Amino acid sequence: MNELAVDLARFQFAFTVSFHIIFPAFTIGLASYLAVLEGLYLKTGKHKYIELYHYWIKIFAISFGMGVVSGIVMSYQFGTNWSVFSDKTGPVLGPLMGYEVFTAFFLEAGFLGVMLFGMNRVGKKLHFMSTVIVAIGTLMSAFWILSVNSWMQTPAGYSMNELGQYIPEDWWAVVFNPSFPYRLVHMVLAAYLTTAFVVGGVAAYHLLRSQQNHLARTMFSMAMWMAAIVTPIQVVVGDLHGLNTLEHQPAKIAAMEGHFETQKGAPLILFGLPNEETKEVDYKIAIPHLGSVILKHEWNGEVLGLDAFPEEDHPPVGIVFWSFRIMVGLGFLMLAIGLYSLWLRKKDDLYHHTNFHRCCVIMAPSGFVALLCGWITTEVGRQPFTVYGLLRTADSVSPVDAAAVSVSLAAFVVVYFTVFGAGIFYLLRLMRKSPTKYEKPPEAIVPVASEGGSDKESLSSSNKLTM
Structure with a gap:
């Protein structure tokens, strides 16, 4: 490999991972924030918390989707630009990344639908449990990915076989390698702070428009x-x-x-x-x-x-x-x-x-x-x-040429700025909207029949019951 091809491959991975990391970091913090909001609503009965929940859950859903898509692209690069790395470290890092899919991603995917669309279809406790599980799933994802990256920083618990591959000898030492605990806590706290300052910035923007906005x-x-x-x-x-x-x-x-x-x-x-x-x-x-x-x-x-x-x-x-x-x-x-x-x-x-x-x-x-x-x-x-x-x-x-890497890099730049640029623009539009009182969708309102009452009166009564 010539030096130009190596630099282009490095830059391509740096470009894609930089786009990717902002979305998981944001959703890690935002998922926990949503769990706190819904928990406070269930504990106190104050509607302001559930109204904020519905304000931020739309932003969470879009951010989560963009994080998943950008993450899939990164994994393909291990096979296209970094096949030697994948071959040598696969016996150690492959299972760790598999654990992330089998645990964290399955939890997130399994309960995300209930979290997003089940508010008026399942019980309050079940919905809250779904929100908590999605938040736990995001933290478990951070756990496994940080374990992978930390092993690359401070490798431990391995040996080498006759093919020059790194083979796990002690999974406990591999997962909990020397830098992992520090890096995991540092990353999770960074995700919480990132979310806190986004939430604080959005709230400050709306306070500048109206200091009486209670939400x-x-x-x-x-x-x-x-x-x-x-x-x-x-x-x-x-x-x-x-x-x-x-x-x-x-x-x-x-x-x-x-x-x-x-x-x-x-x-x-x-x-x-x-x-x-x-x-x-x-x-x-x-x-x-x-x-x-x-x-x-x-x-x-x-x-x-x-x-x-x-x-x-x-x-x-x-x-x-x-x-x-x-x-x-x-x-x-x-x-x-x-x-x-x-x-x-x-x-x-x-x-x-x-x-x-x-x-x-x-x-x-x-x-x-x-x-x-x-x-x-x-x-x-x-x-x-x-x-x-x-x-x-x-x-x-x-073993790829610099020309091939440069073409794929150019394609990534164009597609990423177009697709994710549009996604980020839409997120900013959602954040500009002032948080308002949440109204249940019409299909969730069931008219209550009453003796001598009209359908209009029954619907009004049902609306009162759902407030």
């Missing part, structure tokens, strides 16, 4: 509680995940921090321009010793730089360096939004502070951007390996 007030309050509670937890989990990465993938940490040289008392480089030719970070703004304090918990702790590893094993520093900073920067902005919402809540000004609402509208897509930057940091930082330290990317691709 917008409810979802804005719930979103801000999520931001205030989950963001600090995510900061702690992110730090633990970073320490785990330092233990198992120190070259990735060196690229993230912009450390070209091993040093004691390493600084924390806030900003700068990594120069891979001179092995320096130009125009850097740094805080002395803070890098060692964060990574080693010592004032003069030694932090490995890229010079500790063979140059052919270095990841692309510039991309990893900046994607990491964008992710962290957005994380701290989320933290500021969450903490400031507590202050406004205390002052009883949460629903009236228009400048804060404008900030929340701007921050609505921040979770998606942070999520993508986090995945870029993870995946590009693993280079030049597909299975870290074992299987190089250049040795993982299929």
Whole structure:
């Protein structure tokens, strides 16, 4: 394989997975949010929760569908562009991806129809159970996919056969590999925060139009509680995940921090321009010793730089360096939004502070951007390996020409921007509509016969009973 074909295959997979990841992340959080809304409705009897449920379930259904379609496309690429990778890792990763289909996807597909169309056809408890099961299914999907990707980052529990394939020896070690627990929690919390800021941004948009919109007030309050509670937890989990990465993938940490040289008392480089030719970070703004304090918990702790590893094993520093900073920067902005919402809540000004609402509208897509930057940091930082330290990317691709990959890449770009662009446009149109009182469809209303009453009176009586 020539280098151009490898780069095109990598870019194609990066393009498709970037489109795909935003939909599962959103539906993971939104499914749990819907379960909470329906649970609160059943517990309190307050109709505002079921009205918000019906507002967001349409958005969930479309997002779920786009996530499924984009995920199917990705799996085909393992056979077209990455057949060597599939052959060598299939005995380990194939069963894990199969478990995701047999457990998570079957749960989601089995109960999604009841969740979407069964509100007026099954009992309240059965419908709520269906919503909860779909939410559990999305979390189980994250479990298996993160297990697959984490094994590629920190492989464990395997051996190699005479064909050069990785064979599972200990499934417990394969599934619960060293980085998996940290990455799973980090991803699930990221999905919840992504959803919270979308919900908060939509609510803020409607509060800017009318501060008396009680449904917008409810979802804005719930979103801000999520931001205030989950963001600090995510900061702690992110730090633990970073320490785990330092233990198992120190070259990735060196690229993230912009450390070209091993040093004691390493600084924390806030900003700068990594120069891979001179092995320096130009125009850097740094805080002395803070890098060692964060990574080693010592004032003069030694932090490995890229010079500790063979140059052919270095990841692309510039991309990893900046994607990491964008992710962290957005994380701290989320933290500021969450903490400031507590202050406004205390002052009883949460629903009236228009400048804060404008900030929340701007921050609505921040979770998606942070999520993508986090995945870029993870995946590009693993280079030049597909299975870290074992299987190089250049040795993982299929024997296809650059021309063939470029044609399929161009087709993906056109189709994705057309189809998913239209889907995202429609989602935004749904979000622009103000949440309103939910009315049951006409076919769900059964006229109640009454002595001496007209059909019109009976229908009116039935409507009252269904409110």
